[in-house]
Amino acid sequence: xxxxxxxxxxxxxxxxxxxxxxCTYDTSDQSYxxxxxxxPSSGEMIFLIYQGSYDEQxxxxxxxxxNFQKARKSAxxxxxxxxxxxSAMYFCAxxxxxxxxxxxxxxxxxxxxxxxx
Amino acid sequence: xxxxxxxxxxxxxxRGQEARLRCSPMKGHSHVYWYRQLPEEGLKFMVxxxxxNIIDESGMPKERFSAEFPKEGPSILRIQQVVRGDSAAYFCxxxxxxxxxxxxxxxxxxxxxxxxxx
Numbered sequence: 001x002x003x004x005x006x007x008x009x010x011x012x013x014x015x016x017x018x019x020x021x022x023c024t025y026d027t028s029d030q031s032y033x034x035x036x037x038x039x040p041s042s043g044e045m046i047f048l049i050y051q052g053s054y055d056e057q058x059x060x061x062x063x064x065x066x067n068f069q070k071a072r073k074s075a076x077x078x079x080x081x082x083x084x085x086x087s088a089m090y091f092c093a094x095x096x097x098x099x100x101x102x103x104x105x106x107x108x109x110x111x112x113x114x115x116x117x
Numbered sequence: 118x119x120x121x122x123x124x125x126x127x128x129x130x131x132r133g134q135e136a137r138l139r140c141s142p143m144k145g146h147s148h149v150y151w152y153r154q155l156p157e158e159g160l161k162f163m164v165x166x167x168x169x170n171i172i173d174e175s176g177m178p179k180e181r182f183s184a185e186f187p188k189e190g191p192s193i194l195r196i197q198q199v200v201r202g203d204s205a206a207y208f209c210x211x212x213x214x215x216x217x218x219x220x221x222x223x224x225x226x227x228x229x230x231x232x233x234x235x
Contacts, residue, residue: 042228043229043231045210046226050223103148105224106162110159
């Protein structure tokens with residue numbers, strides 16, 4: 001079974017500053033994928049970034065980067081140059097690459113990010 | 118809009134009534150997933166369907182809940198005899214491929230259907 005832990009229920013960041021959202025995971029699988037999703041107040045789930053467990057380089061997508069530390073089982077999301085539109089809930093998720101649960105995303109409880117002007 | 122379409126966006130039911138939530142996947146996607154989000158929680162997997170087949174319903178409550186994805190038409194999540202604990206946001210997602218085997222497996226989510234049970 002997989003478990004995702006997001007220890008920060010809420011975070012504040014000044015506009016234009018960088019912020020790190022924490023995510024740790026627990027799995028016995030050797031091959032898996034890690035995801036971050038954004039959920040603004042309107043409710044939709046927006047895919048941000050993906051990291052494969054065997055990827056040697058940290059994933060980056062525009063202002064989003066994933067600080068992947070496999071030995072520590074952490075996959076923190078870094079948002080650079082925060083914008084007011086970044087205010088939202090952020091969910092970390094994972095999925096094994098094989099086996100019975102290989103199409104089930106397991107989500108954390110989320111972190112609410114508020115960007116302050 | 119070529120995205121995943123869910124309707125209704127908001128649904129209010131009284132205890133004991135039935136709720137039907139519909140999901141049209143993205144064009145060309147034949148794999149549909151339903152997730153439920155309780156207040157202050159992350160999404161939890163409910164069921165995975167392909168056309169006319171339920172592949173995995175391990176996340177579905179054993180009673181009152183059912184899902185289908187017919188050959189023609191949208192996927193339907195049906196909740197019979199709703200109770201207050203069924204109040205949640207129900208998200209549908211689709212993918213063109215089975216999301217495993219090392220691909221990024223990005224799921225494209227709809228905007229969700231918010232069920233309120235009075």
